[in-house]
Amino acid sequence: xxxxxxxxxxxxxxxxxxxxxxxxxxxxxxxxxxxxxxxxxxxxxxxxxxxxxxxxxxxxxxxxxxxxxxxxxxxxxxxxxxxxxxxxxxxxxxxxxxxxxxxxxxxxxxxxxxxxxxxxxxxxxxxxxxxxxxxxxxxxxxxxxxxxxxxxxxxxxxxxxxxxxxxxxxxxxxxxxxxxxxxxxxxxxxxxxxxxxxxxxxxxxxxxxxxxxxxxxxxxxxxxxxxxxxxxxxxxxxxxxxxxxxxxxxxxxxxxxxxxxxxxxxxxxxxxxxxxxxxxxxxxxxxxxxxxxxxxxxxxxxxxxxxxxxxxxxxxxxxxxxxxxxxxxxxxxxxxxxxxxxxxxxxxxxxxxxxxxxxxxxxxxxxxxxxxxxxxxxxxxxxxxxxxxxxxxxxxxxxxxxxxxxxxxxxxxxxxxxxxxxxxxxxxxxxxxxxxxxxxxxxxxxxxxxxxxxxxxxxxxxxxxxxxxxxxxxxxxxxxxxxxxxxxxxxxxxxxxxxxxxxxxxxxxxxxxxxxxxxxxxxxxxxxxxxxxxxxxxxxxxxxxxxxxxxxxxxxxxxxxxxxxxxxxxxxxxxxxxxxxxxxxxxxxxxxxxxxxxxxxxxxxxxxxxxxxxxxxxxxxxxxxxxxxxxxxxxxxxxxxxxxxxxxxxxxxxxxxxxxxxxxxxxxxxxxxxxxxxxxxxxxxxxxxxxxxxxxxxxxx
Numbered sequence: 001x002x003x004x005x006x007x008x009x010x011x012x013x014x015x016x017x018x019x020x021x022x023x024x025x026x027x028x029x030x031x032x033x034x035x036x037x038x039x040x041x042x043x044x045x046x047x048x049x050x051x052x053x054x055x056x057x058x059x060x061x062x063x064x065x066x067x068x069x070x071x072x073x074x075x076x077x078x079x080x081x082x083x084x085x086x087x088x089x090x091x092x093x094x095x096x097x098x099x100x101x102x103x104x105x106x107x108x109x110x111x112x113x114x115x116x117x118x119x120x121x122x123x124x125x126x127x128x129x130x131x132x133x134x135x136x137x138x139x140x141x142x143x144x145x146x147x148x149x150x151x152x153x154x155x156x157x158x159x160x161x162x163x164x165x166x167x168x169x170x171x172x173x174x175x176x177x178x179x180x181x182x183x184x185x186x187x188x189x190x191x192x193x194x195x196x197x198x199x200x201x202x203x204x205x206x207x208x209x210x211x212x213x214x215x216x217x218x219x220x221x222x223x224x225x226x227x228x229x230x231x232x233x234x235x236x237x238x239x240x241x242x243x244x245x246x247x248x249x250x251x252x253x254x255x256x257x258x259x260x261x262x263x264x265x266x267x268x269x270x271x272x273x274x275x276x277x278x279x280x281x282x283x284x285x286x287x288x289x290x291x292x293x294x295x296x297x298x299x300x301x302x303x304x305x306x307x308x309x310x311x312x313x314x315x316x317x318x319x320x321x322x323x324x325x326x327x328x329x330x331x332x333x334x335x336x337x338x339x340x341x342x343x344x345x346x347x348x349x350x351x352x353x354x355x356x357x358x359x360x361x362x363x364x365x366x367x368x369x370x371x372x373x374x375x376x377x378x379x380x381x382x383x384x385x386x387x388x389x390x391x392x393x394x395x396x397x398x399x400x401x402x403x404x405x406x407x408x409x410x411x412x413x414x415x416x417x418x419x420x421x422x423x424x425x426x427x428x429x430x431x432x433x434x435x436x437x438x439x440x441x442x443x444x445x446x447x448x449x450x451x452x453x454x455x456x457x458x459x460x461x462x463x464x465x466x467x468x469x470x471x472x473x474x475x476x477x478x479x480x481x482x483x484x485x486x487x488x489x490x491x492x493x494x495x496x497x498x499x500x501x502x503x504x505x506x507x508x509x510x511x512x513x514x515x516x517x518x519x520x521x522x523x524x525x526x527x528x529x530x531x532x533x534x535x536x537x538x539x540x541x542x543x544x545x546x547x548x549x550x551x552x553x554x555x556x557x558x559x560x561x562x563x564x565x566x567x568x569x570x571x572x573x574x575x576x577x578x579x580x581x582x583x584x585x586x587x588x589x590x591x592x593x594x595x596x597x598x599x600x601x602x603x604x605x606x607x608x609x610x611x612x613x614x615x616x617x618x619x620x621x622x623x624x625x626x627x628x629x630x631x632x633x634x635x636x637x638x639x640x641x642x643x644x645x646x647x648x649x650x651x652x653x654x655x656x657x658x659x660x661x662x663x664x665x666x667x668x669x670x671x672x673x674x675x676x677x678x679x680x681x682x683x684x685x686x687x688x689x690x691x692x693x694x695x696x697x698x699x700x701x
Contacts (some may be wrong), residue, residue, distance in 0.1 A: 008115070009500075015120040019111060022124060025108050026131040029472055030100035030140045035092040037476045039321065039584055040143045042549030043596060044078065045069045046093055046580035048143070049587065051082030054626065058082050060234065063241045064575050066568045066589035068603065068640065069316060071576070072247030072260065072596050075232065077145040078126040085168070090587070093175050103140025106151045107131045113158040114377050117337045118382055121232045124381030128371075133372040134367070134467035134483035137308035140482055145186045146369050151381065153193050154373050155342060160197045164340060169205035169215050178217035180226020187261045192355055192472075196347025204340035209295060229308040231257070244594040246576070251602070264675040268360035289546075302355045302368065309484045311368035313464040317402045318375040318411060321382020322346040324398055341381060349374035360392040364480050379460075390439070390449060400436040403456040407432020412462035420485040432459040495569065518539035526620040538633075549582030550621075557585045564588045568616040571678075573623075574657045582621065594657035601656045608660050612681045620664045622677040 008015075039045040043063075047070075051058035054065040061075025062068070071078070071448040080098045103554070107127040115123030120428060130136055134591045139146045140439035156178040163171035175197060182190030198216055205212050234242065234253045248256040256262075263269075283698075295304040303312045310466035322342055329339035352370055356363060383402075407428050413426045437453025470485040573579050579592035593608070594600050603611065612616050668679040 006034075011120055015128075017110075018120075018124055018344070019127075020129055022111070022131065023108055026127075026688075027100070027104050029131065029137060029468065030103045031097070032472060033139060034100060036097050037096065037141065038092050039549065039580075040092070040477060041479055041481070042477075042580035042584060043165075043352060043479060043576050044081075044143045044145075044502040045095055046070065046549075046576070046583045046590075047075075047078050048081040048583055049090055050589070051075070051078055052085035063246065063579065064569065064583060064589040066245040066591070067246040067550050068569070068591045069576075069590075069595050069600065070246040072256065073145055073186060074184040074253075077143075077148040080148060090584075095139065095143055099143055100140050101123040102147045102151045103131075103136065106136075106140075109151070109154045109158055110373050110376060111156065113161055115418050116158075116161055117341050118381055120552075122380040122384040124380070124666055125383060128461065129314060129376035129379050130372050132461055132465040132468050133313070133369070133375070134464055134471050135369045136372045137471045138310075138476065138481055138483040139366055139369045139470040141364075142476055144366065145483075146366060149182055149185045150369055150373060151346075152178050152185060153190065153370070156182065156193065156197060157373070160344065163215075164201050167205040167212070169218060172201060172215050173222040176222035177226040180223040180228070183223075187257055187263075189367070191353045192370070193348045195351055196344050199347055200344045201346070201393070202334050203343065204337070206234075206335050208571050209488050219296075235689060244595075244600065246600055259286070260502075265361035265363070266359050280589075297358050297360055302353060302371075307365045307368055309416060309467060310482070311371055312363045313410060313413065314379050314406060315371070315461060317377035317406050317460065318349060318382070318399070320402050321386075322349070322573060325378075325382055325385065338381075338625055342378070343379040345374045345381070349378065356484050366481060366483070370559075376448055387453065397457070398442050401439040403439060403459060404432050404436035406460045407435075410459075414463060414520050417485050418497060420470070421466065424462065428459055428462050430461075431455055435459050436552055454523060457525060459570055477548065489653050496503060503614070527578050547577065549577045549584070550579075552582050552585045552676070556673045556676055556678070557582075558671060559678070560590075561588065562584045562616075566615075567618045567683065568611070569618070571619040571621050572617050572681075573621040574661060578621070578623070593660055598657045603660075604656055605659045605663060608664070615642075615682065617681050620661075620666070620668070620669070620679040620681055621660065622625035622679065638699075 008522055044449075045059055047057070047063050050062050052066075054062070054067065056062070056080065057065050057067055058103040059075070060067065061078050062074070063069045063071055077489070079100075081095050084094045084098050085091075104191075105392070107130050110130050111123040111127040114126040136150075140151070156175045159171050159175035159178060162168060163175060171465065178444060179197075198219075200210050201219075202216060205215075236246065236387045239251055245251050245253050245256055247260045249259075295301050299306060303317060322389050325338065325342045326346070329336055329342065332339050347373060352374070356367060356371075383399070384396045386399050410432075411425050411429045414428070416418075418425075435456035436454050438448055439456060442448030442452050467484040469661045471483040551587075564586065568589065569591040570586060570588040571579075571582055572593055573582070574593045575593035575598040576596045579590040583590040591603075591611075593603065608617075664679050666680070668681055669683050670677050670679045672678070
């Protein structure tokens with residue numbers, strides 16, 4: 001593998017230094033100033049912190065080291081970051097560097113995969129496109145699961161290519177295991193590439209049909225084992241010995257897989273989610289909750305204001321190269337590798353793009369990073385392949401149209417941020433026209449043709465590269481990061497008019513998400529610079545909300561740390577993001593009541609009362625998800641939003657979380673610390689804790 005990555009026998013001498021330059025440049029792009037984003041997504045950072053001090057929390061992916069509830073995803077991506085924190089201590093760098101290295105590895109493996117059947121130039125171009133895709137730069141500098149998912153899927157593609165060459169069962173089963181671990185990273189999304197991988201082997205492997213089918217069944221078994229071992233353990237371990245499965249309503253990882261993180265994402269019917277249920281349109285209806293985040297469903301979704309600048313720069317070019325390539329190889333033998341590669345990467349791209357375009361459930365623009373490897377591979381294969389046929393007029397016409405069309409689309413995308421480097425738009429448009437003419441009419445003059453190719457390459461990459469540099473230069477935080485320069489959000493997006501109302505004075509007010517005046521709150525910027533450069537939201541001592549972590553003041557942090565060893569949880573609060581900031585600041589477990597959305601029925605009111613009676617919880621911090629002012633009764637699957645919640649959003653708390661908050665407020669005294677209301681759960685007698693008496697006088701200081 002190492003030899004393949006660096007240089008294959010017969011490669012020109014320039015290949016190795018060119019590849020090393022690509023990998024080093026990618027590393028610089030992904031690592032430079034990485035610590036500026038602080039905890040990035042504090043929801044996952046808190047789980048990493050928990051896993052770094054508790055092996056039980058590590059295995060289950062718990063939000064806190066006391067193992068009250070897990071995050072709403074499997075823990076594979078957390079494992080890498082938690083091991084890094086165990087080795088190097090808790091810091092922004094120890095959390096985020098594994099993500100950046102996964103990005104560099106993804107670029108290298110994509111090069112190796114494309115290079116195996118094509119030229120070094122095709123592999124390098126594929127890797128370059130992946131490295132400079134804005135949403136890839138975003139995700140490989142962030143701590144969401146998507147970074148590891150992309151690496152595992154590209155590795156699975158490499159294993160499939162190796163398996164297809166000689167009908168290798170071992171390589172095919174390895175691909176299955178990698179998809180299985182992709183499932184343990186982001187569940188069903190990992191399976192979107194499965195049809196393409198299976199089709200390529202079934203069509204092109206040089207062996208008999210029944211043997212190919214048998215090998216695919218073995219690979220399927222390997223995939224099930226690769227993912228099923230963890231799921232089986234979680235399902236078989238009694239509930240009292242493990243944390244509650246976050247994101248589920250019945251404490252079941254199978255329900256989480258098929259519901260909130262599975263079919264619910266397609267239909268929009270996601271119990272416990274933050275958006276409305278299934279509506280008209282998409283797979284399950286009309287916008288669904290996904291429309292609040294990713295725009296309306298339909299073929300245009302990947303090109304709209306929310307997603308276009310993230311991923312679509314070279315998407316039309318990739319589709320054009322795919323169609324032309326399939327036409328040129330229509331009469332090729334069954335085992336033809338060019339057609340097999342086009343089906344692999346084209347199937348990956350088309351299936352994933354269609355699902356993202358029409359899914360009615362919650363979808364975020366950064367999900368589209370899963371498309372980047374396929375786009376890179378198709379551009380590399382198609383551009384270099386047609387360049388070699390440039391003596392033929394049809395090939396030159398296609399290259400000229402693709403280059404000119406890409407320049408025009410870049411002009412449109414850059415027009416969505418007209419005040420950001422305004423010179424770049426006309427420069428790309430003019431350069432694209434010159435390059436297209438050079439490719440079309442300069443075939444007989446080698447120097448002109450090569451100059452046209454260089455200008456074409458620069459033209460096609462200038463837009464996404466500039467957005468990637470802007471992304472790397474921007475502090476990212478919260479649960480919905482966004483690539484590109486500030487102010488790119490469009491109407492109906494996360495910060496635009498008619499969106500979630502997260503401009504100044506929007507959801508959560510000064511302690512919620514902050515806008516930048518241009519409708520750009522998707523990054524989840526804090527309302528003020530957090531202590532130590534940590535990303536979060538809220539004022540000093542501010543409370544978290546649905547999308548951003550809390551940022552406790554030094555005074556509140558010291559209060560929570562006092563006598564912390566005497567308690568299982570130093571505090572409890574509604575919602576994982578609210579809890580995450582307090583936990584990361586203190587290094588002590590903080591119970592996230594109701595999980596991420598505050599909508600999971602864990603713990604129950606009776607369980608929470610028992611914890612308090614046993615002296616396991618010191619404080620309750622108000623102002624988490626209940627600050628949004630909405631309550632959802634999950635027992636009746638209510639979808640009503642209260643007066644404090646944004647239109648079209650389902651409540652951030654359920655009857656259980658609201659009941660706990662109400663009981664605490666009626667039972668215990670409170671004090672205000674730097675604008676945050678804190679209840680001391682040890683400042684009353686046992687009878688009151690058990691609920692036989694109620695009420696207490698609240699004090700403020």
